[in-house]
Amino acid sequence: MDTIKNYLTNKFATVPSTPTTEKAQAELLTKMTARYQELLAAGKNENEALGTVINEFDSLEELLGAATAPTAETKNALTLTETEIFWRSTRRLALAVAGGILGIALGVGAMIALIPTLFSWLGILLMLLGVIVGISLFITVGMAHERVKVPLDKRTIPAELQATARQRQQDYTSGFTIALVAGVALCIFALFPPILQAVWHAPGFGLLSGAAFIWILGSGLFAIIYGSIIYAGYTRIAQGTTFYAIADADERALSELKQRNPKMHLFLYQVYWPLITIAYLVISFGFGFWSLSWLLFPIAGILFGVIRNYALLAPKN
Structure with missing residues (x-):
């Protein structure tokens, strides 16, 4: 019925349009229309039936609050x-x-x-x-x-x-x-x-x-x-x-290693690579092995992963 539909539209006019509020409005329209038809079948005229429906759903403000209240998921969004x-x-x-x-x-x-x-x-x-x-x-x-x-x-x-x-x-x-x-x-x-x-x-x-x-x-x-x-x-x-x-995965491994083995975490993420860099400079400048010294970094990267994975499998300190 248009009167009930317009009544709900006015009620929901100040409410943000979301899938939740649209669903609540549709459900309320269905309930109010069914109740209106029921009253007409019981012998009430249109005005009496409409007034009764609106009075019975006078707690619509509460229904609106429940329908639009933020859920736990919304609060956490x-x-x-x-x-x-x-x-x-x-x-x-x-x-x-x-x-x-x-x-x-x-x-x-x-x-x-x-x-x-x-x-x-x-x-x-x-x-x-x-x-x-x-x-x-x-x-x-x-x-x-x-x-x-x-x-x-x-x-x-x-x-x-x-x-x-x-x-x-x-x-x-x-x-x-x-x-x-x-x-x-x-x-x-x-x-x-x-x-x-x-x-x-x-x-x-x-x-x-x-x-x-x-x-x-x-x-x-x-x-x-x-x-x-x-x-x-x-x-x-x-x-x-x-x-x-x-x-x-690398960040998760870093976080887990920090909790499981703080000393190994400190070595790998604050000592290991500076040592590798120093070794590279010594081999390159000290011995002049420029053609081979760059291999130190890929080898160090492989060893880094091996040491970290072993530390993750070792018992927690």
């Missing part, structure tokens, strides 16, 4: 404001990680280029500066990002927020593609200086070609890492129904 803060933090993290790697590459490249000159001390200083700046960015911005992620852990992601994330992801696709293509192209182009040096054997340009390789490679990694982290931030919301502060 991410909001757009929280997600925007997460995305801004992700962009800062992307710049810090990519910039830190580029800073280290620039510093190491400068050291290699200046070692055979009178300014070798400046090269070492620039290398140390690049490493310090890079590691500082990793730590400070990484910790700030953790503080943003942890309160969002195990929060549900509403469908409308997923739709917003998908739109942001789509809008960023062209930028991500450009960053990825440019990064890969730079990484490939980084091979040219060492190749040209190997072909031409230009005197005095051996170390300079190595420095150019590291500079260009660092620039390529900057583009790839920066674009990938931002794109992953949108994907994390667009494709998930629940937000987890620890997103991937």
Whole structure:
């Protein structure tokens, strides 16, 4: 009946239109119409039946409150404001990680280029500066990002927020593609200086070609890492129904290892790679094994995984 339908429409006019409220309105319309027909069948006229129905459903405000009250899932859902803060933090993290790697590459490249000159001390200083700046960015911005992620852990992601994330992801696709293509192209182009040096054997340009390789490679990694982290931030919301502060297997392994074996965690994540870097520099500069020293990093990466997995299987300390 139009009168009942208009009555409910007015009641729900101030309520946000959601699947829950629309369903509640439809159910109430069905109940009120059935009650109205029942009263007419009992001999009441239209006005009496309509008045009775409205009086009987006078507690509609309570029904509205129950229908629109936030459920436990709604209370636990991410909001757009929280997600925007997460995305801004992700962009800062992307710049810090990519910039830190580029800073280290620039510093190491400068050291290699200046070692055979009178300014070798400046090269070492620039290398140390690049490493310090890079590691500082990793730590400070990484910790700030953790503080943003942890309160969002195990929060549900509403469908409308997923739709917003998908739109942001789509809008960023062209930028991500450009960053990825440019990064890969730079990484490939980084091979040219060492190749040209190997072909031409230009005197005095051996170390300079190595420095150019590291500079260009660092620039390529900057583009790839920066674009990938931002794109992953949108994907994390667009494709998930629940937000987890620890997103991937490596991070979960890191968190579990920190709880199970704090000493091993400290060694692997704060001591291991600096030792590998020092060993690389000693082998390269001290013994001149540039053609073989780079193998230290892939071997160290494999050993890192083996040691970490063994530590995860070992009894908890």
